[in-house]
Amino acid sequence: MDQRNETPTKAKTTTWTFLTNHSHVLICLALEPDMLLREVAQRVGITERAVQKIVQELEEGDVLIRSKVGRRNQYTIKEGRSLRHPVEGHRRVRDLLDMVRNGS
Secondary structure (H helix, E strand, C coil): CCHHHCCCCCCCCCCCCCCCHHHHHHHHHHHCCCCCHHHHHHHHCCCHHHHHHHHHHHHHCCCEEEEEECCEEEEEECCCCECCCCCCCCCEHHHHHHHHHHCC
16 A cells, blocks of 8 residues: 555654653753752653763763752753754754743
8 A cells, every 4th residue: 555645543652752861851950950869860750870870971071060059969051062962063052941941
């Protein structure tokens, strides 16, 4: 049967998303800079250990700064940094965060 003439079927349920876990963690910390990594893990749907690794990679990539405030950590996002992949490298971290913050 010619695929062009097939009727559309219901979309299959998939588990993939458009954004990576790195961007999910970054967004969580940008929205709530003092969020516990345990809470980030719950929101993103990954382990706390995975979140810790992502935070470390974001720090090493000079996108995130971790500061101790009392007994807790606070996270500052370097929003002026360029996104890392060549396809979106012309955009800044701020552009990604603004998309989520502003709902545009």
